[in-house]
Amino acid sequence: MTARIIDGKARAAALRARVGEQHAAFERAAGRKAGLAVVLVGEDPASAVYVRSKGKATEAAGMASSTHRLAAKTSEGDLLTLVRQLNGDPAVDGILVQLPLPGHINENAVIAAIDPNKDVDGFHPVNAGRLASGLQGFVPCTPLGCLMLLKEELGDLSGLDAVVIGRSNIVGKPMAALLLAESCTVTIAHSRTRDLAAKAAAADIVVAAVGRPEMIKGDWLKPGATVIDVGINRVPDGEGTRLVGDVDFDGALSVAGAITPVPGGVGPMTIAVLLRNTLLAAHRNAGVAYEKGSL
Numbered sequence: 001m002t003a004r005i006i007d008g009k010a011r012a013a014a015l016r017a018r019v020g021e022q023h024a025a026f027e028r029a030a031g032r033k034a035g036l037a038v039v040l041v042g043e044d045p046a047s048a049v050y051v052r053s054k055g056k057a058t059e060a061a062g063m064a065s066s067t068h069r070l071a072a073k074t075s076e077g078d079l080l081t082l083v084r085q086l087n088g089d090p091a092v093d094g095i096l097v098q099l100p101l102p103g104h105i106n107e108n109a110v111i112a113a114i115d116p117n118k119d120v121d122g123f124h125p126v127n128a129g130r131l132a133s134g135l136q137g138f139v140p141c142t143p144l145g146c147l148m149l150l151k152e153e154l155g156d157l158s159g160l161d162a163v164v165i166g167r168s169n170i171v172g173k174p175m176a177a178l179l180l181a182e183s184c185t186v187t188i189a190h191s192r193t194r195d196l197a198a199k200a201a202a203a204d205i206v207v208a209a210v211g212r213p214e215m216i217k218g219d220w221l222k223p224g225a226t227v228i229d230v231g232i233n234r235v236p237d238g239e240g241t242r243l244v245g246d247v248d249f250d251g252a253l254s255v256a257g258a259i260t261p262v263p264g265g266v267g268p269m270t271i272a273v274l275l276r277n278t279l280l281a282a283h284r285n286a287g288v289a290y291e292k293g294s295l
């Protein structure tokens with residue numbers, strides 16, 4: 001058996017196209033574009049690449065994008081001042097402060113300063129609480145993108161056994177909350193989990209978000225399992241480097257039923273969901289109705 005390869009790049013392109021169409025309708029109704037503000041502190045090259053692709057994708061969907069680049073030595077106070085200014089700017093529907101931030105800045109303080117109704121990353125404690133409580137709010141882009149891929153692949157998820165490997169606020173915890181809301185039986189595993197291989201072997205769905213290159217081996221998996229690989233690890237390869245996930249892709253191919261590749265899997269979905277969240281924010285902020293479930 002060879003696993004189906006889940007084409008996240010194509011799924012993301014389809015989602016971006018739907019968001020673009022719905023944004024055109026929003027613009028006609030609201031008389032303005034949806035706006036996303038992205039804040040980048042420092043010059044980390046990988047972050048700069050992501051921020052550029054977010055800006056490009058935002059504009060390709062017809063939305064307004066602004067990028068605020070601040071020096072690495074920017075004080076926490078100056079960053080908080082910018083966030084408050086964006087909170088108060090009616091042209092800004094969504095605010096994303098690129099993480100990680102330099103060490104002298106308290107990330108939690110910055111996230112807490114973002115207006116929860118503009119928090120398109122879904123990282124604010126109010127949105128984390130809304131998700132945990134089953135209330136409407138913003139859901140973090142990466143886990144929501146993973147859920148979309150899973151539902152497109154499997155349909156109804158209810159009753160399935162899911163293992164989420166990783167317990168970050170950005171991926172693992174919200175992913176577990178989403179799967180629970182879909183009536184999966186959810187196990188959250190992490191670096192101290194005993195016999196991770198056995199936990200993985202019991203799962204119909206494995207979401208790997210540990211940040212360790214190729215840690216999850218093919219022979220850990222239940223035959224036919226659906227594997228979502230959130231990891232984006234740059235590893236040495238000959239003279240240069242290449243990207244690998246948290247899953248040993250080649251090993252998993254002969255066991256899994258379906259698997260996301262890296263690159264071309266979860267990463268592109270993250271950006272497409274960011275646009276979807278920004279459009280949702282714009283509808284709410286402008287008081288424009290949308291069809292339930294359409295965004």
Ligand SMILES: Nc1nc(=O)c2c([nH]1)NC[C@@H]1CN(c3ccc(C(=O)N[C@@H](CCC(=O)O)C(=O)O)cc3)C=[N+]21
Nearest residue numbers: 050096097098099100121141263264265267268270271
């Ligand atoms: N506030 C905040 N929100 C984020 O959502 C956020 C962040 N900070 N900091 C960094 C991470 C990382 N992230 C990615 C988005 C897209 C790809 C992506 O499109 N990857 C492509 C290409 C990867 C490549 O070639 O480098 C792929 O996987 O196919 C990857 C990673 C969003 N992040």
Ligand SMILES: [Mg+2]
Nearest residue numbers: 166167190191
């Ligand atoms: Mg961990």
